[in-house]
Amino acid sequence: MIVSALLTSVGINTALCVLFFTLYSILRKQPSNYKVYIPRLLAEGTSKRRSIFILERLIPSTSWVAKAWRLSEEELLAVSGLDGVVFMRTITFSLKIFTFAGIIGMLVLLPVNCWGHQLKDIDVADFVNNSLDVFTISNVNSGSRWLWVHFSAVYVVTGFICMLLFYEYKYISSRRISYFYSSKPQPHHFTILVRSIPTSSSSSISDSVESFFNELYPSTYLSHVVVRRTSKIRSLLHEAKTLYKRVTQLRSDPTQKKYKHGGLFGLFGQKNNIIEQYERKLEDIEENLRLEQTEASLAGEETRAAFVLFKSRLSAATAFHLQQSVNPTHWITELAPEPRDVYWPFFSESFMRRWISKLVVVVASTLFTMLFLIPVIVVQGLTNLSQLEVLFPFLTSILTIKFVSQIVTGYLPSLILQLFLKLVPPAMEFLSSIQGYISHSDIEISASNKVLWFTIWNVFFATVFSGSFLSTVNIFLEPKNIPGKLAVAVPAQASFFITYVVTQGWTSVSSELFLVFPFIMSLITKPFSRSDDEFEVPSIPYHRDLPRVLFFGLLGITYFFLAPLILPFLLAYFCLAYIIYRNQFINVYAPKYETAGKFWPIVHNSMIFSLVLMHIIAVGIFALKKLSLASTLILPLPVLTLLFNEYCRKRFLPIFVAYSAESLIKKDKEDQNDPRIIEFYHNLVTAYKDPALVPIQFSSNIDSRHSPLISQG
C-alpha cells in the first residue's frame, strides 16, 4: 500500500469521527434524544427533560469530554460497578503498553527500518507500489546487525507488559477483595445452586432437598427454593405484555387524534369497542396467568434444581466446594448468581444433559468459528452485478449507471461481511446461553471468550493466510512450520491492519458514541411511543466490546516490532475509546449484574496469547532474516511468558473463582453483631423468585392510570 492511500483513509475516517462527534454534541442535547443518549441519567432522575428551546442546544460543545475526563475511578465504581472499572482499566492498560511500545517503535525501530534497503535491492517496481513497507521490518537487510535492535525491543516490551500485567492483576484482585469486604450482606453470598438432584418416587424434589441439607448442615441450613418449569407462564406473560402495550397505545391515541379527526365519533366509538375487546382479552389472559402461577408455585413441575440458602457465607462456600453426594454426578453445587443476574429461561438440570449440551455447544461454536467465512464468501459471490441483475431484474437500469455499479461492487461485499460480523456476538451469546450457564454474567463471560477467539481466527489468521479454511487449518497441523509461515505472512499484511485500525477501530468507537443503531431505532419508533413510556436502561454488551478492544491489543502487540507505524493509530483508537466509554458509562449504560471483576482473566489470557504469538512470529522472522542466533535466543521468551502466566494463574486466579475462608469468616463475624441480619434472612428466603411467578396486574394498571372512563363504566 502506498502512503497516499493510507493518508486518504485516515483523512476520511478522521472526518467521519469529527462528524460523529459534532452530531453527538448537538443531538445529545435534544430532549427527544435523551432516551438514546442519557437513559441512565433519565432513569436516575438526575437529568430532567427540558422542553424550553435555547440556542445553546444547537451549538456543539465539548463539555461532555471534560466531564468524562474528570471521572475518577471511585465514581466509575459507583456508577457501573467493578466490571465497568475493569473494562476501563483494560483500555488504560492498553494505552500504557502502547505508549511505551510506541516510544520504542517510533524513535528506535522506525528509523532502523527506514535505514535498511532490502526492499529497494530486491525490486524497484514493487517498492514503489508498497512504499509503506519501507517502515516495516521487511526493509531491514537480511543478516543485518540492526536486527538485534528489534530483538532487544521484543525482550524489553515483553518484560514491560508482563510487569504491568502482574501489577494490574494484583490491583484488580485487591479491588475485588475490598469490594467484597465493603459490601452489605448479599443474597448470592449465602446461596448455592444445586443441580442434578436425584429423583425418588417416594418424595418430591423439595422434600429431598430439605431432608438432604437439613441432614448435612443442620445448624446453618436456612431454606431452599426449587426451580419450576415456567415456560408456559412465560409465553402467557409475553402475550399479556404485548396486549397491554397495544391497549395503552390505542388508549393514548385519542389525545393525538383529537387534533386530526376532531369529533369523528363513529371511528372513536369503534375504537372504544376494540379497546374494550382487547381489555377483556387481557383480563382473560391475566386470569389464566394467575391460575397458572398459583398452580406452578404449589404443584408445578419441579426441575431437578434448587437454590439452597444458608445462614452464613462460610457454609454456603463449604457446600459449594465440597462434593456433596457420594455420587459426584448428583447434587452438583455451584455458587448462586445475584438474583437479578439469574437466567431463568434455560435451566438444564441433569448432569448428562448439561454435559452433552456443553459438548454440543463447544463443537458448534468451533465449527461456527472455523467455517464462518464460507457462507460469507458464498453470499458475496451472489452480489456480483450479473447475479444481481438476474435476481432483481428491476435493478438492471440502475446498475448500468457507472457510479452505482462501482458502489455496489466496491462496498457491497464489505458491507455484507460487516453485517455478518454484527451477528457474531448475539450468535455466540445464544450459544453460551444454551451451554447450561445459569446467569447472564456467566453467559456473557463465555460469549466474550467465544467472540474473542472468533475474531482472532476470522480476522487475524484468515487475513494473514488470506486463504481457504483448509489451508489455514493445514498450517496448524504442522506445528514445526508455523513460525516460518507466520513470518512470511504476517508482515505482508501490515498495511492492511494499519488501515483496519483506522477504518474499523476509529469508526466502531465513534459509532459507539453516536449509538447509530439505537438512534435510528428511536427515530423509527418515536411516532408510535408515548414520551413518558417506560424504557429500559441498556447495559454495556461486554461480549461485543471487550473482544474488540482486546483484538486491537493483539494487533498492537504482534505488529509493534514488525510495523511500528501501526502504533500511533492504535494509540489514537485507545484515546478515543478511553473518553467515549467513560462518557457512555456516565450517561448510557447501567450495570445489569456485578461479577466483581471476573472479566479480567479474559484480558490477561488474551494478552499472554498475544505475547506468545508475537514471540512465535519473532522466531520465524529472525530465522527468515538469517539471524538464527536471535531466532534461538527468542525461544526462552515464550517459555518464560507462559511460566509467568502459570504463576499468575496460581497467585491471582483463585481470587476470581471464589472468596477465601478468611474473608468469608470475617464477613460472617461482622454480621453476627449486626441486628439487621434477621431481617436480611427474612428477605433472603424470597430473593430467588422466578420473575414469571411474580403476580402481575396489567389491566388494573390501565384502569387506574389512563382510563377513568372504563373504571367508572
Place this chain on the structure above:
Amino acid sequence: MIVSALLTSVGINTALCVLFFTLYSILRKQPSNYKVYIPRLLAEGTSKRRSIFILERLIPSTSWVAKAWRLSEEELLAVSGLDGVVFMRTITFSLKIFTFAGIIGMLVLLPVNCWGHQLKDIDVADFVNNSLDVFTISNVNSGSRWLWVHFSAVYVVTGFICMLLFYEYKYISSRRISYFYSSKPQPHHFTILVRSIPTSSSSSISDSVESFFNELYPSTYLSHVVVRRTSKIRSLLHEAKTLYKRVTQLRSDPTQKKYKHGGLFGLFGQKNNIIEQYERKLEDIEENLRLEQTEASLAGEETRAAFVLFKSRLSAATAFHLQQSVNPTHWITELAPEPRDVYWPFFSESFMRRWISKLVVVVASTLFTMLFLIPVIVVQGLTNLSQLEVLFPFLTSILTIKFVSQIVTGYLPSLILQLFLKLVPPAMEFLSSIQGYISHSDIEISASNKVLWFTIWNVFFATVFSGSFLSTVNIFLEPKNIPGKLAVAVPAQASFFITYVVTQGWTSVSSELFLVFPFIMSLITKPFSRSDDEFEVPSIPYHRDLPRVLFFGLLGITYFFLAPLILPFLLAYFCLAYIIYRNQFINVYAPKYETAGKFWPIVHNSMIFSLVLMHIIAVGIFALKKLSLASTLILPLPVLTLLFNEYCRKRFLPIFVAYSAESLIKKDKEDQNDPRIIEFYHNLVTAYKDPALVPIQFSSNIDSRHSPLISQG
C-alpha cells in the same frame, strides 16, 4: 522372524520359568530363606522357624499355587489393603479383556490373516524369512473386504474394554467408599497439612498457626504440629544406628569365634577394647542426639509447614477444599497422609520453591525419558571387543576365546540395557520425592506415572521407530502424518514384541516369584547377620510393577488386531502374574501405606491411552491398505473413547480425590456417639511426630539384652 526362532525363545523361557518355579518350591521351605520368601508371615509370627530337617523340604511342591489360587478378595484386602486389591484387579482386568480379545483374535482374525496372500505376492524370499508375518494383518490383501473383519473387531473390542473399564471403576469406587465407611477414626481424616505459612517477625510459626486456625475454626480446631528441620538429627541418628549395628555384630561374634579361635585371649581383649570404645562413642552420639532432639522440639528451626488437627472430618475437609487465605499462595492446605506414610526428609514449604522444584522435576524427568537411550547407546558402544581390550588389558587373553567373545558381544549390550532399565524406577522415585510430595504413596503414584510414560516412550516408540531421538520427536511434530507412520512401523515390529512378551514378561514375573536380588543379597549377607536379627518386611514397589503390567496391556491392545498371535503369550504372562503376585501378597509384601485405591486412575488412563493409540494405528493401517472408508469410519471411535474417559473423570475421579460431605458427616455423626473419641483425640495430637524426634536408646538396649558384662562394669 521365523516361527522356529519364536519357538526356541518360548522353549528357553518356559524352561527358565519351570526352573524358577522348582527352585522356589524347594528354597522357600528352607528356614534359612524364610526372611526372603515369607517375611510377612514371619513378622506376623504365623510361621515359625522349623529347624528339624525333613525330607519333604527337598521335594518341590505346588501347595503354594493352590493357596494363592484360593485367596479370596476379602482375604487379600485384609492382607494388603485396597491397593493390593486394585493391583490384583488390574491383572484380572487384563485377563478378562485379553481372553475376550484372544477368542476373537485366534478364531477370527488369525484365519483371515493367514487366508491373505499379500506377502507371498510381493516377495517370496522375504516371505520365507518373515514367516511369522503370515499371521499379521500385513498378509491381508490391500483393499480386501476381509479387512472389515478387523474393523469390526476394533469396534467390538473397544466397546468391550470401555464397558469393563466402566464397571471396574464403579466397583473400585464403591470399594473405596465402603472401605471409608468401615474404617475406624483415622488420624489423617482429621488432619490437613498447611504449607507456605507466612512468616512474621513478631510471632513464631507455631503461634501464627494457632491464632490463624483458632480464629477461623474456633469450634473444631484441635491442635497443630509444626514441622521442624531435622536433617542434622537424622544424620546423627543414622550414625548412631550404624554404630549400634557394628557393636551388636562384634558382640555377637564371640559365640562364633569361640569355635574358631578358642581362647585366643589377646585378640579377645583387644576386641573388648574396641567394643568399649565404640560403645562410649555411641553413648556420646546419643547424648548429643538427645540434646539436639530436645532443642529441636523446643526451639528448633521451624519450617513453614504444619499439620493442623481438627475435631471433625468435615472441618478438616472444609479447610482443605476452601482457599484459606486472601492470598492464594499462602496457607496452602492439602489432605494429610497417614502418619506412617509421611515422607519426612523433604519438606519443601514455600510456594515458590515447591513450584520451581516441580517444574524442574517435570523438565528433568521429560529429558530423562526422552534422552535415556543416548547414554545407553554410548555405553553399549564402549563394550565392543577392541574397546574392552583397551580398557581392561588383562582381559585380552580371555576375550580371544570364541565362546566368551560371542557371549560378550551378544549379551553385554542387552545386559547393559537391562541394568540401565533397572535403574529407572528408583530414579523416577527419586525425582518424584524432590517434587514436593509429602507422602510415600504420592511419590509412588507419581513415580508410577513417570515410569509408565518412560516405558511407553523408550520401549514402544523407540522400538517402533527404531530410530534416533530426533527422528522420533520429528514424527510427533507433524501430527497429520502420525497415523501413516505408525501404520508402517508398528506392524513391522510385531514379532519383536511377541518375543518381548515371552522374554521380558515371563522372566520378569518368575524372577519376581524367585526374588532373585533379595535372595542373592541374603546369601551374601547371611554370614554377617544374626539369625534373630531385626528385618524389615518389604512393601511391593508399585511404581516398578504396575507400569510393567500396564505396558503389557498396551502391547496387547495395540497389537491384538495387527498380530493376534501375541495374545496367547500375553494371556500366559497374565496367568503367571495372577498366581505369583497373589502368592507374594500372602507371603512377602506388607503394605507400607493405604491409598484406598488411588492407583486405579493410572490404570484407567493407561487403558484409554492404549485404546486411542490403537485407533490411530487402525486409521493409518486402513488407509495404507487402501480401505479409506474404514479409515474414516474409525475416526468416531477415538472421539467416543475420549468422551467416555471424560465422563468417567467426572463420574468417578472425584471419589478418588476426596471424600464427599455426605460420607464425612455420616462418619462424624457415628463418632459423636462413640465414647472412645476422646481417647482418639488424645492420641491424635501425638500422631504426627517426626520419627527423628522420637527418643531412642540404643546403648541401654545393648546393655540389657546382650552385655551383662559391661552393664556390671
